[in-house]
Amino acid sequence: MVALQVARNLIGGAANKEIGAVIVSQQDKPSPDSVMPEGAMAVSVIGLGKLGAPLAAVASSKGHRVVGVDLSASAVAAVNAGIAPVDEPGLQDLIDRSKGRLTATTDIAQAVVDTEITLIIVPTPTGPDGRFINDHVLSAIRAIGEGLKRKQTYHCVVVTSTVMPGSTGGVIAETLARASGRVVGRDVGLCYSPEFIALGTVVRDMLNPDMHLIGECDPRAGAMLEKLLASCVDRKVPARRMNLINAEITKIAVNTFVTTKITYANMLGELCEHLAGADADVVTGALGMDTRIGGKYLKAATGYGGPCFPRDNVAFATLARGLGARADLAEATDRMNHHQIDRLTATVARHARPGATVAVLGLSYKPDTEVVEASQGVMLAQALVRAGYKVMVHDPKAMATARRSLADAVHYAATPAQCAAAAEVLVVTTGWPQFAALRAEDFKPAPARSVAIDCWRVLDADRLAPVCDIVVPGRGDDHIDPAATKRVAA
Ligand SMILES: NC(=O)c1ccc[n+]([C@@H]2O[C@H](COP(=O)([O-])OP(=O)(O)OC[C@H]3O[C@@H](n4cnc5c(N)ncnc54)[C@H](O)[C@@H]3O)[C@@H](O)[C@H]2O)c1
Incomplete structure (x- = not known):
């Protein structure tokens, strides 16, 4: 019946208002062995992936003592060796600046014992019905509960993973209460606080967010998290504090x-x-x-x-x-x-018949990342292969990750110039600045004339004009019969 101990204000209750200064009780004082600058906190971050590793490094670079936790022994070993466990611009620099304040372990319970606030940033994959699956979060919560049984002091648990609205105050709070034997909202705090970041700019986005979104089950937890987040940015950032479901x-x-x-x-x-x-x-x-x-x-x-x-x-x-x-x-x-994707495939088809070579420049879903999840470049390459084109691809970072989806259905070009030299049509699907370096000499020599569909306006149109027709999405001068415009719009 411990689950029933979840404080009543979890669902729909609590703070839609400004809350005063942090309440610091005797219990909140860090253990004497931790030598930290004034105001610094002892923080654990569960999940050292694309989001968790930068968050742990941001907090430690700002003076907090951070224990990162991951199931992956290699991620833990990397952090303990002072090496970024994921590829994200600026992350290694932050780890270098953390000067020993960032350590890692696979032991969630011990990390909870050693810290005062725990952020959970583990995957919440999408299920077949479109809902986020909480299994990894709940497994982390159960291990946190074990740690909480081994300490007396108040502890704040923060869910940063994306969850379905209703999860944090529902199944997550119930699991935390059951696993820890504590009353959630009284003996253990619970918050929901997502990050609004884009891969490739995670560090910059974390240091300069538009706001801190804090869903809280009790004001003490919200104040503790607000204090931590406020200390982890480069400028003053407004906080929006509210109940859990509104934040979700x-x-x-x-x-x-x-x-x-x-x-x-x-x-x-x-x-x-x-x-x-x-x-x-x-x-x-x-x-x-x-x-x-x-x-x-x-x-x-x-x-x-x-x-x-x-x-x-x-x-x-x-x-x-x-x-x-x-x-x-x-x-x-x-x-x-x-x-x-159908629209872009149709644009290609206006310029080249099936059997022609089409190059897709950009496989990551955005610049500066190797992530290809739901990437337009990968999906376009697949659609073009299905339509009967010979497809070449290039990406500055995402060739290996894209290969998992595209396998040997496409030809992998080592450079953008190789694509330009071979393709009748070239499509820029990701706005990597590197593609701006393409020169007229890189393209097929006259009398051939290539077509470049520049979705992100990165190509140097003036420089390429002698060898290439540049097509830009959203421009009506590509294939339109002005008489047709007159007929419909008159
Ligand atoms: N990547 C993004 O752009 C982004 C943006 C906003 C929100 N999010 C959300 O953040 C969460 C994490 O995303 P991510 O991209 O960092 O995931 P990720 O897959 O890159 O990293 C997750 C890490 O958690 C570890 N892990 C899994 N279960 C664990 C457990 N029980 N204990 C300890 N470690 C565990 C994994 O080993 C992995 O290293 C997801 O809910 C995601 O929706 C991600």
Whole structure:
């Protein structure tokens, strides 16, 4: 019956208001053996992956003593050797600056005993019904419970992994209460606090977030986390403190809103492509000036991909449908995003017949990462192979990860120039700045004339003009018959 000890204010209750200074009791004092600067905390971070490793390193670089925990012995060994366990710009530098304050272990319980606040950043994969699966989080929570049994003092547990709204105050709180024998919200704090980061800029995003989102089951936990987060940034950052479920909803609402905005720009792009003289860049440039709209993520380019946007949007729709609420907008966004691959394949087909060589430049879902989850480049390469094209691919970082999906269906080019030399059509699907270095000499010599579909406007159009027709998504001057525009728009 320990589960019933979960404090009543977990679901829907608690703080939608500003909360005062941190309450520091005798119990909160760090153990005498830990020599830390004033205000520094003892923090454990469970999960040293793409998000957890940077978070642990950010906290330790800011003076906190951090114990990283992972099931992977190699990740733990890397951290203990002072080596970044994942590839992320700026991470190694932070670890170097941590000066021994960052250690790692595979023992969650001991890490909990040795620290005062624990952040959980383990995977929450998407299940077949579109919901996030909490198994890894719950397994971490059970081990945390074991650690809590071995200490007397208050401890704050923070879920940073993306979870379905209702999880933290529901199954996670119940599991924590059962595993620790403590009353959640009184003897152990519980928060939900996601990060809003993009791979490739995780360190920069963590040091300069727009806000700290803190869902809390009790004010003491929220204040403790707010203090930690406020000390881990490069400038003052507003905190939004609220109950657990509002924070969980906010996390997927932010991503769903952004995916809707990206999709709007792509919808606009498709419209413009059908109107002679139209240019989506000109339209979105003006649209973004309206402060109600804003210019970020408003570019007619490729669809969105990566480990968060697509699945958060699907989870939002699944949740709404499951509750009997309308999910039309999220569902339409998902459908329109899948449509972007068909649209790009059709653009290729206007310039080359099946059997021709088409190069896909960019396999990572965004620049500066090797991650190819739901990547537009990989999906386009697959669609082009299905359509009968010979496909070449290149990516500065993601060749090995893409190979797991593309296997030997495509030819892997060592450089962008190799792609330019061989392909009749070249498609830039990721805005890697390296692709800007392509020169006219890299392309097929005259009389051949290549086509480059530059989804992210990275190519030097003036330099390539002598050898290459540059096609930009959202421009109506590519294939439009002005008479048709007149007929429909008149
Ligand atoms: N990667 C992103 O861009 C991003 C952005 C926002 C939110 N998130 C969310 O953050 C969470 C983590 O994502 P990630 O990309 O860092 O995952 P990841 O797969 O890169 O890393 C997860 C790490 O957790 C470890 N792990 C798994 N179970 C464990 C356990 N029980 N105990 C200890 N370690 C364990 C794994 O070994 C791995 O090293 C997910 O919920 C994800 O949705 C990720």
